[in-house]
Amino acid sequence: MAEKALKPNLSVVGKTQNEIIEIKKFQVWINENHILDNIELKIPKNEITCIIGPSGSGKSTLIRSINRINDEVSGINTQGEICFNGLSINEKDVDVAQLRSKIGMVFQKPCIFPKSIKENVLFGIQHLKKLSKLEKLQIAEENLKAVSLWKEVAHRLNDKAISLSIGQQQRLCIARTLAIKPEVILLDEPTSSLDPVSTRAIEDMMVKLKEEYTIIFVTHNIQQAKRIADNLVFICDGKLIEQGSAAKILSCPTDPQTKAYLRDEYCDC
């Protein structure tokens, strides 16, 4: 079976040590609609990169292209390439399941499988390796602690996960993603359906997690981006308008469109 291993290629890593993901001339069409146009983007390692932009601008499509979860959307067509650790992920022979176990993803709405809390946490990891009973418990505990859910659910690990609140469910989803130990975590507006308290909890968690993971976070909430982002990427109407460190963009955006967007958002608040 000819397939590319997704291990870092040392010679390439040497050049781009700080950039785990590089997007080159990336374009996406869905049927006749040009969703993303010529995206050029580098994502640095162990930092939080926030992708912002108005709804419908293509943020989700972009983030969903990074682990190729868009593959089976009907009528989709892509051009250009995305490199992960210096290797293109768009080749046909890439094992997408293996890729996705390296680039985990959390969605807008929490999606809980109709299983127990413990089984939900272990759902991904137990396919990657065989686990003893003890290991299972350890992994569950470790990851639930990482998302600060352990105290709330420790006594009812075998209850149906559906009994948790929405905020708890979303944290459980993150724990489930952490359990597979990915290098990159993609979060597609993970807090948009949550209350402020849960949102804060997840934001705090992100800041902690960036020591171990690279985090790409899609949001349309500028305040949130301000709170957590190391880097900002502004996308509008399928085009990448501006990218750079969060501090710089937020204080003095160079592009007039970014300025306008940031201003409008202030007005809303």
Next chain:
Amino acid sequence: MKSTHALIVFLICIIFTSCEKKQAINIAGSTSVLPIISIAAEEFRKNNPELNIIVNEGGSGVGVNQLGEGKIDIGMVSRDITQEEISTYPNVTFNPISIGKDAVVPVISSEIYNAGITSLTLEEIAKIYRGEVRNWSELGGPDKEILVIDKEASRGTRHVFMEIVMGDKEAIAEGADLVLGSNNEEQTAIVQSDAAIGMLSNAWLNDNVKGLNIKMLDGSIIESSLKNIIDNKFPITRDLLIVTNGKPAGAVKDFIEYLLSSEGQKIVEEAGYVRIN
């Protein structure tokens, strides 16, 4: 809405045609008698276009039952009416009329016939149907298991065959592998097999379905030829009957007279049976 109008017009047409009450003769029963009746009915209608003759198959049992229940005017029956049937329908006077003669012939696949088995005694046939003989080699034929084909219990062909061969017209054939209905169906099964034995009316024999000759106790061999049937030499013969409730009248009477006329008897002969006179 146009289609609705068309529908209504269509319906009115049907109802009008329905009002013009035509005469009809309903006939049902034995598939052995069926070829005669269905051809005769077609011919008879040519001279009586206003008369409908509706023919249904189903076997002799169906012929008797439906006549008994008053659903048909003429029953086609290829065996005698049993006492039990007469007592089931006390209000019906069964009036059987013979329209021809037929032999029920034990038939075998042509492969077996060509391999040398051309005649058997009645006892040997009985043994096959009882399941005591399971392989053609036991009778001097090729080493092939016998496919024993039986018929549905109420079929006239079976009654006559079992009466002569097994001594009881409702005998159970322990050795049977298939139970089929009409002569057509049985014929098809025998053609599809290469080691079958079955029972058919003489009219259904052909190159692929060979009639067995009967070896008599005195050693003589009797062919299932028309001549032997006429001479009453062939042991398994029967009358082909049509049955009415009481004396026939009207169109039914005309049709029966037609069947018994020389024209009608010619149809009997052409169908492969023997005329009555």
Next chain:
Amino acid sequence: MNRKLKNNLFYTSVGVAVLVCALILFFLFGIIIWNGLPAISLDFLTNSSSDFGATGGIVYQIFGSILLIVFAALICLPIALGTAIYKSEYLKNETANKLINTLIYSLNGIPSVIFGIFGLIFFVNLLNMGISWFVGSIILSMMILPTVTLSTYQSINSIPTVYRESSSALGLNKWQVIVQVLLPQGFSGAITGLLIGVARAIGETAPIMFIATAFSGVKLPSSFLEPVSTLPTHILALAQQATNPAALQNAWGSSLVLVILVIIFSISALFIRLRHQTISKR
């Protein structure tokens, strides 16, 4: 690696299953068309059958089949409409609704041969109607009743409550609302259901073979109480002579005609449904 292998194995078995299904589909339609086409000619479609059906045509079989289903549809339609309206507009009790649903689904589940013996006992023997096409139509109408009822119910029930309320507000009473607002919409559902039901009914043999059909000699029935010949029973008679090439050829010809009739009804149903859907989406 092991997982990947399992995944590929899974894809292979899915592929095999799909291949088998596709082969079955093409085999079935292939032989029906391949064997049926040579038998079909204008003579075959316009002549009456003779000689056990081995020669001649099938015009009266086609007529008989159509007669049976047209009357089945006519008998079924008013009852299905009434039941659907009751279920949608009058019935508010959850338990009663469940009971009626169960009864409708049960009726739909009854094997066709049971309808046949029921017709034989009740209509042919107890009511002494004899073997007649009209009895066949009644039985077939019972068989398609659930399909038509539910199809009608769904289209009536999908009308937004706003329509009912605003017409009531104009001073229409309940029955006027039903007749003027709900029925026109329900009617298209009923027609869809009828076409689907009729597509199924026209191919049925078991329910009518004891009670409504005759083997030969039947032309146009002259009253309600006479048997007819139909395509399915004709095929049954011919199938039993499967080694007679002439009979077999006619059997395939009749089969192709029957399948074409079924397809015509199903496709019309599909078109009505699609057209209706696009309208209600606007």
Next chain:
Amino acid sequence: MLGSTSKIGKYYVYGSTLISAFIVFLIFTILIISSWDAITTVGLDLLKFQWNPATGEFGIIPMLFGTLVVTFIALLIAVPLGIYTAIFTSEILPSKYRFIVKSLLELLAGIPSIIFGLIGIAFFSIWVQNIFDLQSGRTIFTAGILLSIMILPTIITLTDDAFHNIPDKYRETAKGLGLYKFEIIKEILLPIAKPDLKGAILLAFGRALGETMAVMLVIGSIDRIPSPIYNWLSPGQTITSKLGREIAETSFGSVHFSAMIFMGLLLFIIVLILTILSQNSLKSNRRLYE
């Protein structure tokens, strides 16, 4: 005037509903009354192995056995084949082709059973005869294969619907965790679709039990349990094929007739139970024409 049409209308819809509901009861009652004679005169002897009206033996066990075995074979083939195919149509095939596949399936479902019978006699029975070197290809197995093809569209369409009703978020989430497709299907989709699958299988079970014409033509129609009991390459009889072949030959009102109706009643009750069970299993609003 308005009031009276309203009243007539009300009577009309009440009346129609009563008729609809009444039909099932009427059929049930008629079957019970007609089989009562056999139940009282033959009684437990109905559960014997011999069927011979001439001697007054009415054992229905061979027919019951044949019915169950034929259905079992049909489900054994059609369920895996159908579910795998439905996985293809709903999970692998791009959704723009779905309409075509659905239409083809409806066409397959529309082939009348008598035509399956014709195909069974002209092809399947001969194949079975040649492949297994049998005396006759009219066997329980042949009938089972034919039936499996007949219930295949039911299973595929209902399973496809069941999978299709599962929201995409489950698939995407599982994909995001690095699962392969077969793991997603096995661990997420199948458990979620399970009640619907159960309903589909029960429904197909009921269909298969009641199928008459195709089975009647190819099963061989012998009222005997094969020996040995697992030798399904031998002829047999089902309740439906027995009814189809023999009911017209029996005289109305006789014990023989009554015993035949008793078998019909049995079939009716079994299928009714299956229908009601499947209705409870199928959550989605089931379409009757599939």
